[in-house]
Amino acid sequence: MSRARAVSGQRLGDLGAAHGVSVPPDLRRAKGWVGNLMERLLGATATSRSVPDFEKIGVELKTLPVSSRGVPLESTFVCTIPLGEVGDVEWEESRVFRKIRRVLWMPVQGERQIPVGERMVGAPLLWSPSDAQCAQLRFDWEELAGVIGRGDVESITGHLGVVLQVRPKAANAASRRRGVDQDGANFATLPRGFYLRSSFTRGILADNFSLPEVRRP
DNA sequence: TATTGATCATGC
DNA sequence: GCATGATCAATA
Numbered sequence: 001m002s003r004a005r006a007v008s009g010q011r012l013g014d015l016g017a018a019h020g021v022s023v024p025p026d027l028r029r030a031k032g033w034v035g036n037l038m039e040r041l042l043g044a045t046a047t048s049r050s051v052p053d054f055e056k057i058g059v060e061l062k063t064l065p066v067s068s069r070g071v072p073l074e075s076t077f078v079c080t081i082p083l084g085e086v087g088d089v090e091w092e093e094s095r096v097f098r099k100i101r102r103v104l105w106m107p108v109q110g111e112r113q114i115p116v117g118e119r120m121v122g123a124p125l126l127w128s129p130s131d132a133q134c135a136q137l138r139f140d141w142e143e144l145a146g147v148i149g150r151g152d153v154e155s156i157t158g159h160l161g162v163v164l165q166v167r168p169k170a171a172n173a174a175s176r177r178r179g180v181d182q183d184g185a186n187f188a189t190l191p192r193g194f195y196l197r198s199s200f201t202r203g204i205l206a207d208n209f210s211l212p213e214v215r216r217p
Numbered sequence: 218t219a220t221t222g223a224t225c226a227t228g229c
Numbered sequence: 230g231c232a233t234g235a236t237c238a239a240t241a
Binding site: 175176 | 231232234236237
């Protein structure tokens with residue numbers, strides 16, 4: 001938290017320069033740049049292993065692009081979906097629950113009109129879901145995991161789910177991953193991931209900071 | 218214009 | 230291919 005507070009209020013360009021990281025002209029070809037920079041600044045273990053960013057304290061790091069008024073501009077990716085087994089897993093042992101039980105949110109200005117190097121880091125927030133938030137997440141997760149477990153992943157669109165949604169998570173629309181239908185037969189389908197809706201993360205910020213009045217799901 | 222579906226980069 | 234880090238951009 002000391003490190004997080006130290007970068008709060010600073011511009012990405014200055015932070016990058018201090019760490020020998022060059023700033024891309026935009027994020028079209030560097031979508032993970034802000035997240036990767038924050039990992040370096042805060043001392044997270046930057047690997048592709050399925051463990052929390054801060055392994056010893058069980059904390060996941062998430063940067064959150066926000067407007068000048070502090071409203072999230074994008075949904076938040078949580079995890080990919082093991083299509084063949086998600087229907088047989090309990091909520092408490094799910095990837096979603098494990099991933100978001102402790103999150104360090106780092107809001108960062110995300111408006112495209114602001115040059116990447118001039119975007120400022122906001123106030124950090126170490127967060128765990130409240131009982132009410134857990135209930136919301138669990139409700140959506142059980143519905144979505146249930147549909148996938150029935151072998152109906154193809155019927156899911158981003159519209160389903162109040163706080164959590166399922167959307168593609170792939171290199172492109174031709175990507176394929178094994179799925180399992182109701183009869184246990186394999187089939188090829190687009191890889192999917194769970195995402196937190198921006199209305200949900202907006203509520204998290206609103207609960208902890210002074211933001212414009214918002215309606216939460 | 219908010220949102221969904223598509224896409225980009227990197228490591229192993 | 231699948232995990233990490235996400236944002237872009239077409240469209241409803």
